[in-house]
Amino acid sequence: MEFIESLFKLKDHKTSFKREVLAGLATFLTMAYIMVVNPAILSETGMDFDSVFVATILASFVACMLMGILANWPVALAPGMGLNAFFTYAVVFGMGFTWQQALAAVFCSGILFLLISISPLRAYLINAIPRSLKFGIGAGIGLFLAIIGLKNAGIVVDNPATLVGLGDLKSAPVLLALLTFTLMIALDKLKIPGAIVISILSTTVLGFIFGVAQFQGFASSIPSMSPTFMQLDFSSIGSSLFLIVIFTILFVDFFDTAGTLTSVANLSGKVDKDGNVENIQKAVFSDSIATIVGSIFGTSNTTSYIESGAGIKEGGKTGLVAVSVGIFFLLCLFLAPLAKSIPAYATGAALVFIATFFCKNLVNIDWDDISEYSPALLAAFIMPLTYSISNGIALAFIVYVVAKLISGKMSDLNPAVLIIAGASLLHFLL
Numbered sequence: 220m221e222f223i224e225s226l227f228k229l230k231d232h233k234t235s236f237k238r239e240v241l242a243g244l245a246t247f248l249t250m251a252y253i254m255v256v257n258p259a260i261l262s263e264t265g266m267d268f269d270s271v272f273v274a275t276i277l278a279s280f281v282a283c284m285l286m287g288i289l290a291n292w293p294v295a296l297a298p299g300m301g302l303n304a305f306f307t308y309a310v311v312f313g314m315g316f317t318w319q320q321a322l323a324a325v326f327c328s329g330i331l332f333l334l335i336s337i338s339p340l341r342a343y344l345i346n347a348i349p350r351s352l353k354f355g356i357g358a359g360i361g362l363f364l365a366i367i368g369l370k371n372a373g374i375v376v377d378n379p380a381t382l383v384g385l386g387d388l389k390s391a392p393v394l395l396a397l398l399t400f401t402l403m404i405a406l407d408k409l410k411i412p413g414a415i416v417i418s419i420l421s422t423t424v425l426g427f428i429f430g431v432a433q434f435q436g437f438a439s440s441i442p443s444m445s446p447t448f449m450q451l452d453f454s455s456i457g458s459s460l461f462l463i464v465i466f467t468i469l470f471v472d473f474f475d476t477a478g479t480l481t482s483v484a485n486l487s488g489k490v491d492k493d494g495n496v497e498n499i500q501k502a503v504f505s506d507s508i509a510t511i512v513g514s515i516f517g518t519s520n521t522t523s524y525i526e527s528g529a530g531i532k533e534g535g536k537t538g539l540v541a542v543s544v545g546i547f548f549l550l551c552l553f554l555a556p557l558a559k560s561i562p563a564y565a566t567g568a569a570l571v572f573i574a575t576f577f578c579k580n581l582v583n584i585d586w587d588d589i590s591e592y593s594p595a596l597l598a599a600f601i602m603p604l605t606y607s608i609s610n611g612i613a614l615a616f617i618v619y620v621v622a623k624l625i626s627g628k629m630s631d632l633n634p635a636v637l638i639i640a641g642a643s644l645l646h647f648l649l
Contacts, residue, residue: 276552299519403572
């Protein structure tokens with residue numbers, strides 16, 4: 220225990236081993252879906268499902284260990300949603316690249332990410348994000364989490380007339396999702412440790428009893444990773460289209476990570492009075508290495524997860540949370556059936572509950588200056604409605620800069636904001 224204390228400084232952060240591990244379990248349960256969803260999406264390209272399943276777990280394990288030990292942040296990482304869809308539907312199906320070439324593009328974007336991370340540039344760009352935009356981005360991520368959770372739980376469904384609609388409130392999964400959410404509120408109000416985990420496990424067992432969720436067993440043999448391991452194909456690296464793919468992946472990964480880390484930093488008290496994020500260099504370094512490692516194993520970009528808010532809500536404050544998540548992922552190499560047994564209605568409810576925590580960022584926005592709060596709210600609106608963190612951030616920066624220039628508030632703009640706005644504009648034009 221002395222080694223753990225010296226590594227994570229639990230006493231300095233006023234936390235305990237038990238609390239950190241429990242927080243790690245809460246985060247893990249809310250993001251465990253990626254073990255199934257990621258290989259399901261990538262396997263559409265022809266990649267072997269079982270191999271991607273193992274690659275997803277190993278990439279998540281390595282990434283979480285890096286973040287926990289190097290940066291001492293309570294942030295978990297795994298192959299990112301959105302980027303895996305871009306990998307499959309845009310790069311492979313849309314542009315005609317093979318999945319091996321797409322993996323090579325992910326690797327190259329990771330190398331560029333690493334070069335930026337080891338320079339002062341990335342930390343400078345993240346810390347230079349205006350205060351109101353940081354809080355707007357945080358709230359937007361909360362709303363993004365909410366729509367994912369509501370969709371997964373079946374509470375919000377597709378509607379051709381109104382875009383979205385209300386699901387069947389009489390269906391058992393929806394009722395259990397609402398029960399899970401309500402339990403979380405009540406247990407948290409009663410200050411019962413592990414409210415999210417207790418609620419997820421309780422309604423999961425109810426699902427087993429009433430036949431809504433399926434218990435798939437405890438353990439199975441570990442599949443081979445050889446079909447995707449080290450299968451990168453760099454044959455198209457000289458083409459302009461391949462370069463566009465690399466920079467698009469880099470752009471989306473950068474803003475997804477920037478948004479997640481700044482929001483989590485706000486939640487976990489890692490932002491000082493000037494708005495600078497504590498120890499951001501090591502956090503972004505860990506994130507960039509994770510993408511490189513993941514591409515070698517055979518998966519799309521590995522990135523920081525907004526679901527880390529679950530562990531922070533449970534009181535997690537140190538890198539021991541991330542390390543715990545990594546170990547839980549690794550255990551799933553043997554316990555894949557058990558991990559797959561957690562139903563979508565339970566994890567979906569957890570995401571909605573976590574979303575309420577992120578949305579508290581809204582109170583810290585400068586509501587006396589329309590040129591501050593309007594771009595911040597635009598970021599919050601765009602993220603859930605376009606299903607993209609990066610779209611919300613990019614549009615908010617463009618509007619923020621143009622509004623400041625027109626209103627004669629150029630003194631509010633720093634070089635980093637202008638760089639990000641310019642890159643955002645270039646991204647949309649390309």
